[in-house]
Amino acid sequence: MDALMIHTLIQSRYPIFDASGKLPFSIIFGLCRNSSDDIDPRALVVDISGSVLDVPYALANKLLKSHGINTLHSDKQRLKDANISTSPSATRFVTLPSPVGRTKHYKECFTIFEYRIDVDSELASLLQPGKEYSIKLASRDLGIKWWTYVDEPQLPLSEEQISQPSESAKLLNSKPSAGHAAFTVVDSLPWPPEVTTRMCIIPATETTAELLEISMTNTGPLPLSIQVQGRQRFLEPQSIFGPENPQRTPSHRPLETETPVLYFGFLVTNISTDEIVLGDGKRRTGCIGLTSGKVDPRPRMQDLITLEPGQPLVRRVDLGGIVVGLEDGTFFIVISTS
Structure with missing residues (x-):
């Protein structure tokens, strides 16, 4: 087999x-053996040194290319010097399981490798604030110079195995495109202040129902605007197939005063059985409409409230509206205030 x-x-x-380093940043690679010609039942181990996964080397030696407003080819020698052996997050060998006998969908069988770009690295010093970058494979060649098959992938490679010549077949990307790593560089990412949320139960009286009191306090030094309804947009970590932990946040939050309580993101768990009895798809919480790419993502003024520093914002809701229809028992309530 040639390839x-x-x-x-x-x-x-x-x-x-984030050039300040407060938000860790990585280039993520996903590798999967999914060829019909790949019939070897053994795991495959690759040395990533000098390959596309060795990001500074790959950029300097045209295994990866940078597109967009700015490119990273202006100082190839500095990139060549910043090879993976000097990276504190380096992992030299990556293991790819065999597709033989695989029962899961191939999308669940990718081996993930992250190349972290540390803010004090040579590569980070070439990233200019205000610029946009898009890094992609330059060709189908993965640049892997040494790889081997192993029978026991859970064991580390021995010195004897590492000293053996590489398998002869060339490792190539199987698809015309492998996607791209696109990002914008900022000097310092604005960081939100800490907000504390507390709940307590106010017992029923002869004239009032039992209430759940929800309070939110801005612990920062400045007033804080919060969106209480509508679609929320967050800076979420990505995997190779989209958001790493996709979450369906409720359209309405408990600090809004005009919406029925059943439309909030309550999660109720039966303590004795540890079963989620409300939330997590157990009860419909309204619909989130589809949007087009032309919609202004900024929240409307009427959807915002202001939290003054140190001043709790309190809402009380009828507890019966949350637990209606549930059997007798002891429950634990969590709310989504995102």
Whole structure:
């Protein structure tokens, strides 16, 4: 076999590179053996030094290319010097399981490798604030110079194995495109202040129902605007197939005063059985409409409230509206205030 095809994908962990280093940033690679010609039942181990996964080397030696407003080819020698052996997050060997006998969908079988770009690295010093970058494979060649098959992938390679010549087949990307890692560089990412949320139960009286009191306090030094309804947009970590932990946040939050309580994101768990009895798809919480790419993502003024520093914002809701229809028992309530 002259070549062995490896399904390869590339993505950035976040669409923002924070030059201050407060938000860790990585280039993510996904590798999967998914070729019909790959019939060896053994795991495959690759040395990533000098390959596309060695990001500074790959950029300097045209295994990866940079597109967009700015490119990273202006100082190739500095990139060549910043090879993976000097990276504190380096992992030299990556293992790819065999597709033989696989029962899961191939999308669940990618081996993930992250190349973290540390803010004090040579590569980070070439990233200019205000610029946009898009990094992708330059060709189907993955640049892997040494790889081997192993029978026991859970064991580290021995010195004897490492000293052996590489398998002869060339490892190539199996698809015409592998995606791209796109991001914008900022000097310092604005960081939100800490907000504390507390709940307590106010017992019923002869004239009032039992209430759940929800309070939110801004612990920062400045007033804080919060969106209480509508679609929320967050800076979420990405995997090779989209958001790493996709979450359906409720359209309405408990600090809004005009919406029925059943439309909030309550999660109720039966303590004795540890079963989620409300939330997590147990009860319909309204619909989130589809939007087009032309919609202004900024929240409307009427959807915002202001939290003054140190001043709790309190809402009380009828507890019966939350637990209606549930059997007798002891429950634990969590709310989504995102």
